[in-house]
Amino acid sequence: MKASFVPAALLVAVAPIVAAAQPSNPRADTAASRAAPAVEREMGLRPALAAHGLTVSPGLTNDVSSIAAGGVRSGSAARALFTGIFEADLGALTGWKGASLLVGYAAQRGDNGSELAGDVQAFSNIDATRFAHLYEAWFQQSFGEFARVKIGRVDANTEFAVVDGAANFINAPAGFSPTITGLPTYPDPVPSVNLFLRPVSWLELAAGYFKGTFDDIASIDGVVKDRFMIAQRR
Numbered sequence: 001m002k003a004s005f006v007p008a009a010l011l012v013a014v015a016p017i018v019a020a021a022q023p024s025n026p027r028a029d030t031a032a033s034r035a036a037p038a039v040e041r042e043m044g045l046r047p048a049l050a051a052h053g054l055t056v057s058p059g060l061t062n063d064v065s066s067i068a069a070g071g072v073r074s075g076s077a078a079r080a081l082f083t084g085i086f087e088a089d090l091g092a093l094t095g096w097k098g099a100s101l102l103v104g105y106a107a108q109r110g111d112n113g114s115e116l117a118g119d120v121q122a123f124s125n126i127d128a129t130r131f132a133h134l135y136e137a138w139f140q141q142s143f144g145e146f147a148r149v150k151i152g153r154v155d156a157n158t159e160f161a162v163v164d165g166a167a168n169f170i171n172a173p174a175g176f177s178p179t180i181t182g183l184p185t186y187p188d189p190v191p192s193v194n195l196f197l198r199p200v201s202w203l204e205l206a207a208g209y210f211k212g213t214f215d216d217i218a219s220i221d222g223v224v225k226d227r228f229m230i231a232q233r234r
Helices: 026-051 090-094 164-168
Strands: 008-014 054-069 075-089 099-110 131-143 147-154 190-200 203-210 228-233
Touching (some): 090 099
Antiparallel strands (some): 008 054, 054 075, 075 099, 099 131, 131 147, 190 203
16 A cells, blocks of 8 residues: 555544433433433443453443545544453453453444555554454463563553554554554464563563564565564563
């Protein structure tokens, strides 16, 4: 894809907001009164699950971008990403100390802003060819603060090359270094084995061995094919 300079763009991120609206008529008031106990029960379900080490986290991200000048062509792109994450603390659930597991599902729908911008990495961090599939599924064993092992389908960018300051931005280039070719991350994490050691409080050594990457960019230089390895200290 040919890279282009985009001098101006309008980016809007919309997060789901739950608000209580004042009823405009007695019927609405009555309906709201009947619904209140059900809402309270639903809100009480998550703390009850958490008490047993279970967490369910649904999420919906929408964003809209517009090319004001430059790029391949002017226009707007809108996309949405739904995620559903189930986590289990096996220590609280079964007494298996230091063990946890996570299963996550993701589905993306909408336009791809890169087709308008002509950029190399991705215009939005949820841009992708539409998909709906298992996103992450891993088991982790921690050994106190000293070490942990994570095995399964892991988004590499949740553990490696993480840019903490990028969490507040929706454009993908801030997510990780563009010099890391074929990082197995969104939208297709892959099976892996990861080891993390913390010999002292101020140092962590991390290494990951990934099956490979499904990202088309990996085939550009022919280097990243059936495996991806990464190590870092932080």
